[in-house]
Amino acid sequence: MKYFFLAYAIVIVLFVGLMPIRGAKRAETPLRLFPDMDDQDKVMGQSADQFFADGVGSREPVAGTHPVGFLPDGKTELGGIPEYEFGGGTGYYYTGGIDDYYSNGMPEELALTADNVNAFLNRGKEMYEVNCTPCHGSSGDGLGITTSFGVPGVANLTLENYGQATYPDGRMFDVISNGKGNMGGYKHNLSIRDRWAVTAYVRALQVARKAPLSDSSIKAAFEAHQAANPAQAQ
């Protein structure tokens, strides 16, 4: 037992001896048992780097590309509307909420008119099909391909409780932006305008689902779809 206390004392003395005194400044690199991510193999902003021929660490965008969030000419405004915006603002357009409450309707910042609303919805369709269809399915019924690989609890967006009366547009915008439960947020992938466009498209899916097949425009679209996809015709 007496050796135990001796060993214990030695360990403590070693431990304390090796640790720098808190607040003390030393020229040498400190011994760190838990280095966290203090030293990283990366180029710090504005520092030199010999990897590149010109020795400059910070790089210009590669010719023919443009950074996310900017139009090719470096501007962020398209037709007076900030096209590539990903968040940060306050108010309905940015958050889907007005004074702590979700609200309904497309925000006026989108500047929707009879002329551009079709393009807006088509953009929503495109973005929905790229980002949401894998889980929510192309009709919004929550039976996307991922559900057959075990993604659980994907919401069926065609249910009544996701309709505008009980589930305002702003709330849908918020879920698209920030995610919920097993669903991740899309605020880093989709611009604000695109998130509203997806919201509008989900509304279009909900309406189309309930429209009678006798509606000639829907019937024609359905028949065209069946003709184009004969394997799925039943």
Ligand code: HEC
């Ligand atoms: C990786 C699969 C996945 C993708 C992709 C996905 N979702 Fe979801 N979504 C889910 C799951 C799972 C839930 C259920 C979340 C919960 O209630 O915990 C959900 C729930 C929702 C809800 C309802 C949330 C609520 O309040 O109950 C909405 C609205 C929604 N998703 C819209 C979208 C839209 C629009 C997109 C495309 C931008 C999208 N989702 C992409 C998996 C996904």
